[in-house]
Every structure is written in C-alpha cells, then in structure tokens.
Amino acid sequence: DTGVSQNPRHKITKRGQNVTFRCDPISEHNRLYWYRQTLGQGPEFLTYFQNEAQLEKSRLLSDRFSAERPKGSFSTLEIQRTEQGDSAMYLCASSLGGQGDYEQYFGPGTRLTVT
Amino acid sequence: LAKTTQPISMDSYEGQEVNITCSHNNIATNDYITWYQQFPSQGPRFIIQGYKTKVTNEVASLFIPADRKSSTLSLPRVSLSDTAVYYCLVGAGSTLGRLYFGRGTQLTVWP
Numbered sequence: 209d210t211g212v213s214q215n216p217r218h219k220i221t222k223r224g225q226n227v228t229f230r231c232d233p234i235s236e237h238n239r240l241y242w243y244r245q246t247l248g249q250g251p252e253f254l255t256y257f258q259n260e261a262q263l264e265k266s267r268l269l270s271d272r273f274s275a276e277r278p279k280g281s282f283s284t285l286e287i288q289r290t291e292q293g294d295s296a297m298y299l300c301a302s303s304l305g306g307q308g309d310y311e312q313y314f315g316p317g318t319r320l321t322v323t
Numbered sequence: 324l325a326k327t328t329q330p331i332s333m334d335s336y337e338g339q340e341v342n343i344t345c346s347h348n349n350i351a352t353n354d355y356i357t358w359y360q361q362f363p364s365q366g367p368r369f370i371i372q373g374y375k376t377k378v379t380n381e382v383a384s385l386f387i388p389a390d391r392k393s394s395t396l397s398l399p400r401v402s403l404s405d406t407a408v409y410y411c412l413v414g415a416g417s418t419l420g421r422l423y424f425g426r427g428t429q430l431t432v433w434p
Contacts, residue, residue, distance in 0.1 A: 212366075241421065250410055250424025251367065264421065299366050310357040310412070312422060314366025 210234060212315035214300050220321045221290055228286045229318045233302030240283050241312060242275055243299040244268065251299055257283060258305065290322045327411045332429040341398045343428050345411030348392050356387060356394045359410045361427070367410065371396070398430075406432045 213232045221227050233240050238259050243251035254273070255265045259280035269275075272290075277283040287294055297319050301312040328346040335341045347356070355374050359367040371378055373385040373394070384397040398405055408427040 243422075248426070250408075250427050251422070253421045253423065256421055301366065310355060310372055310414070310422065311369045314368065316364070317366055319364075 212300055212302055212313050214298075214315040214318050216318060217316060218319050218321075220323065223292060223322055224289055226286065226288045227290060227320065228284055229298055229300075229320075231283045231285070231300030231302075231315060233282070233300070234313055235281075237302035237304055237313070238280065239303045239305045240277055241301040241303070242283070242285050243301065243314075245297045245299055245317070246295075254285075287320075290320075292322045295320055295322045327413055327425055329409075329411050329425065329428045331426065332431070334431050334433065335401055336433050337402055338400050341401050341405070341430060341432075343396045343398075343409055343411075343430065344393055345396070346393045347411070347413045350391050350413055354391075354413050356385065356391075357412045357414075357422075358383070358385065358396050359412065359422075359424070361408045361410065362406075367424070370409075401430075401432045403432050403434060406430060 215230045219227055241256040242254040244254055245251040253266050254269050255275050257277040260277050272288045275285045297317040299314055299317045301314040303312045355372055357372040358370045360370050361367040371380055371383050371385045373387050375387050378385045386395045408429050410424045410427040412422055
C-alpha cells in the first residue's frame, strides 16, 4: 500500500505526559500537512512542510506542540505536557504541491485520548 | 478566505440522486471550489474540484453557476456506502494548499 500511514492509530496517555506521532507520506509527495479534528468538527490546519522546511504554523499550535520532517520524508508531531483539551484525532496529509494543491491525501489518523 | 455555508445534514434513499449545495458569497476571482468526503474514523478524501460551469468525474459532478457564489455537489444513484460527511472548501493557490474545513454536511443514505 502506497498511501499515507500514521502510527500509532490510537494513543491513550495521562495528562502531563509527552506523546509523539509519526506520519509517513506518499513517497513522491513533497508537501506534508498536520491537522487536528475533534468530534463533530471538520479538520483544523496545524502546520505544513515543503520538503524538510516547516513553512507555516497555525496559532492552534501552541508551544507544547512541535513538528519535524527530517530529510523531507516522514514527519513527527510531538505534544509535550498533554492536556485533556489535546484529545482529538490528529491527521496527516501529503500532496505533490504546485498551484492550487487542493488534492491532499490523508492518512487514517491517530486518535489521542488524554485522561 | 471565502466562508462557506452548507446544510448540517441530509437524508436520502438508495438509488436516488443527491445534491448538496454550498454557498460562498465572498468567493474571490482566483478561488477554486473543492469537495472532500470523510467516513467515520478515516481521513478526508478528495472528491472533485472546479472553477466554473460543470465538472464531472467517476464519482460526482460539480455544478457552479456563472456568479460562482454557490456550488452543488451531485452524487448520482447513492448507495449505503455514500453515507459520510461532505465538506465544501473554497480557496486559492495563494493559501499554499492548507485546507480550511467547516463542519460539513452529514449525508445519511437509508435502504
């Protein structure tokens, strides 16, 4: 399967712990995006990478959140000192880039539950 | 970015055609209209994109009137497996591809 993959699929953690999620995009895609989705809402943009460069971060991405994409391949999203409000589905997407660039391919997501 | 308005929910029966309309009164000249579909516990999936008039692919058709202030996603002969949330997005290449989703339309198809 050459789609976007995310690990783990589910994560339960206690408040105050750190968690890290991984996203493996489609191999030839140079853009990678992170979104967050809570129940009943559409996905909300968090950040995106063009190759290894992080080009934009939403104000939703507090200082406790950090994302990396070393070597322009896979990406990790780390949340430090988790809070109950961080409970959500974290989605990763990738695309070829270019003008318009609305055809993004999403992974299955990582569902985070903070207790 | 142009704000979009679409119905919160719609119901249909198998075999019927479903039309979901999205309003985007403040659409800009260089904005495109894109629709995504999302099943429970899955990421969204791109369905179709258009700029004006009509676009058709193997999954759906997108109708855009001349003033572009609205658009209609048409799903022919829906089945139970078309039950999903459908999102209408409006934006331009200048947004560098980041997508802004609203709450979408929950389509439920009944047998």
